[in-house]
Structure formats: structure tokens, C-alpha cells
Amino acid sequence: MEDLIIKRRSIRRFQEKPVEPEKLTELFEAARYAPSWGNLQCWELIVVRAVEDKLKLASLLSPKNPATKSMETAPLVIGICGDPLKSGYYKGQQVTRYQHWFLYDLGIISQTLSLKACELGLGSVIVGSFDHTTAEEFLGVPKGYELVALIPLGYPDHDPPVPKRREQNEFVHFDRFRS
Numbered sequence: 001m002e003d004l005i006i007k008r009r010s011i012r013r014f015q016e017k018p019v020e021p022e023k024l025t026e027l028f029e030a031a032r033y034a035p036s037w038g039n040l041q042c043w044e045l046i047v048v049r050a051v052e053d054k055l056k057l058a059s060l061l062s063p064k065n066p067a068t069k070s071m072e073t074a075p076l077v078i079g080i081c082g083d084p085l086k087s088g089y090y091k092g093q094q095v096t097r098y099q100h101w102f103l104y105d106l107g108i109i110s111q112t113l114s115l116k117a118c119e120l121g122l123g124s125v126i127v128g129s130f131d132h133t134t135a136e137e138f139l140g141v142p143k144g145y146e147l148v149a150l151i152p153l154g155y156p157d158h159d160p161p162v163p164k165r166r167e168q169n170e171f172v173h174f175d176r177f178r179s
């Protein structure tokens with residue numbers, strides 16, 4: 001597992017080879033086991049397959065987003081949606097100071113998908129910088145749900161180096177937070 005965590009990279013170039021339906025089933029089977037607030041599993045995933053749809057999504061990315069080409073060429077793009085009023089709410093009332101715990105759950109399922117994809121020999125990149133409103137309309141996301149991330153997925157066509165990471169001693173605090 002540790003190897004997988006270290007091996008996983010954001011993949012932004014894909015082979016043309018399609019993703020086998022059995023692999024996709026395995027991927028989503030793993031995603032079912034992601035932890036979530038109160039086990040509410042507030043996520044909904046959209047698998048975008050048509051070339052013209054992927055091109056449209058690519059056009060909605062922030063200018064110069066490094067994932068633009070990957071959105072155009074990946075065999076699949078997974079839309080990560082969620083209901084913002086489940087996680088962190090009890091009987092409609094917000095129960096902590098945070099309104100947006102659903103983002104946490106969607107982050108966890110995204111990482112679960114990314115790691116499982118890597119295990120299956122697939123590559124992915126989590127994309128968060130795009131015109132969410134237009135993308136939601138385009139993908140038919142119903143009112144009450146939000147499209148938070150897009151994840152292009154396919155067989156990797158490059159092996160990028162590890163972007164620089166902070167050292168443990170730069171972010172791990174024992175006993176008290178020390179600056």
C-alpha cells in the first residue's frame with residue numbers, strides 16, 4: 001500500500017487504449033469502501049465517455065490548466081459530484097463549524113479512485129479548477145448536487161517525476177502545534 005501511495009502520480013497524458021469495463025467495475029467497487037461522514041456516502045459519479053463531451057469539459061477548465069490535454073484525450077473522465085447537505089448535517093442542521101464536509105468525503109473517494117486506478121495500471125489526475133456551473137449544466141447535474149472535480153482516467157503515456165514534497169519535520173507537530 002505504501003508503494004502505491006508513493007507510486008501514484010497525476011497523469012496528464014494517456015494512451016489511446018480504452019479502459020476495460022471489468023477494470024472500471026473493479027475501480028468503482030473499491031470506491032464503495034471509501035469512508036464518509038456518518039457513512040452517508042454523499043457522492044455520485046458520472047462517467048463521461050463521448051469525445052465531444054470530453055472536449056466540452058476541457059474547454060471549461062481554467063485558462064492554461066495543465067490538465068486540459070488530458071481531459072481531451074483520456075478514454076474516460078469521471079465527474080465527482082456530491083450532495084452538500086448530508087455530511088456535517090443532522091436533521092438539516094449544521095453540526096460543526098464547517099459547512100462543507102462533503103468536500104472532505106469527495107476528496108477521500110477521489111484519492112481512493114486514484115490509488116485503485118494506479119494499482120490497476122491506470123493513471124488519473126484530479127482536476128478542480130474549472131467552470132463548475134457550466135459543467136454541471138452540461139452534465140445534467142440536478143439541483144441540490146454539486147460537481148466538485150473531474151478525473152480523466154486511462155492508461156498512462158508518461159511517467160512523471162515526483163513533485164517536491166514537504167519533509168515530515170516541516171508539517172508533523174508532536175504534542176503541540178509549533179511554528
Ligand SMILES: Cc1cc2nc3c(=O)[nH]c(=O)nc-3n(C[C@H](O)[C@H](O)[C@H](O)COP(=O)(O)O)c2cc1C
Nearest residue numbers: 008009010011065066067125126127128129130163
Ligand atoms: C483538489 C485537487 C485539485 C487539483 N486540480 C488540478 C487541476 O485543476 N489541474 C491539474 O493539472 N492538476 C490538478 N490537481 C493535481 C495536483 O496538481 C497534483 O496532485 C500535485 O501537483 C501533486 O502531484 P502528484 O499528484 O503527481 O503527486 C489537483 C489535485 C487536487 C488534490
